[in-house]
Amino acid sequence: AQSVTQPDIHITVSEGASLELRCNYSYGATPYLFWYVQSPGQGLQLLLKYFSGDTLVQGIKGFEAEFKRSQSSFNLRKPSVHWSDAAEYFCAVGALGGKLIFGQGTELSVKP
Amino acid sequence: EAQVTQNPRYLITVTGKKLTVTCSQNMNHEYMSWYRQDPGLGLRQIYYSMNVEVTDKGDVPEGYKVSRKEKRNFPLILESPSPNQTSLYFCASSLGGRTIAVGKLFFGSGTQLSVL
Numbered sequence: 001a002q003s004v005t006q007p008d009i010h011i012t013v014s015e016g017a018s019l020e021l022r023c024n025y026s027y028g029a030t031p032y033l034f035w036y037v038q039s040p041g042q043g044l045q046l047l048l049k050y051f052s053g054d055t056l057v058q059g060i061k062g063f064e065a066e067f068k069r070s071q072s073s074f075n076l077r078k079p080s081v082h083w084s085d086a087a088e089y090f091c092a093v094g095a096l097g098g099k100l101i102f103g104q105g106t107e108l109s110v111k112p
Numbered sequence: 113e114a115q116v117t118q119n120p121r122y123l124i125t126v127t128g129k130k131l132t133v134t135c136s137q138n139m140n141h142e143y144m145s146w147y148r149q150d151p152g153l154g155l156r157q158i159y160y161s162m163n164v165e166v167t168d169k170g171d172v173p174e175g176y177k178v179s180r181k182e183k184r185n186f187p188l189i190l191e192s193p194s195p196n197q198t199s200l201y202f203c204a205s206s207l208g209g210r211t212i213a214v215g216k217l218f219f220g221s222g223t224q225l226s227v228l
Contacts (some may be wrong), residue, residue, distance in 0.1 A: 004154075009152070043222055090155065099160070100217065102156075
């Protein structure tokens, strides 16, 4: 069965520091992978997606993610975090038949 | 402005009293879906619809009903709400078609439901 695991429930980083959020997936075929961000009181917004080609994908707000098939991972990165990046981040895998399976989410806090 | 609109934003009700949460999108999207968000569990799909008159169960459909009579609307119906349905609900839509298009979801702002 398809699944997505985000091992870190909560991460705190200092403003200006680099960030990496982990995502591991389980899926039998070539996965379609997504990262979403949810600001407090808001719905989710798509940050970036991967479905084929270059394994390093660029998204909005300076985020990037790297697909590593051998590790079944799709980790999200940002070189320098801004206070406005504080939010909850969700990794998701697209499955057949219109289903989208989300991970449990990682809450990011940013220290001044 | 392209958007997904959910109503109401907040709802408090009592066990057993039927309720409907409305969802409407103005982007002519084929695909629509309902999710519930609970702490520590992420988002779980309740129902989804690939097109008008086509609906399918997600991972947690028990206790919910949906209908898709028009392309723009996808209401979520709780016939007899129970306290375990207290949650934050999101409606989302996308162009549909291939999985990659399905994954590019546009979300509503959410409906916080409390069932007493």
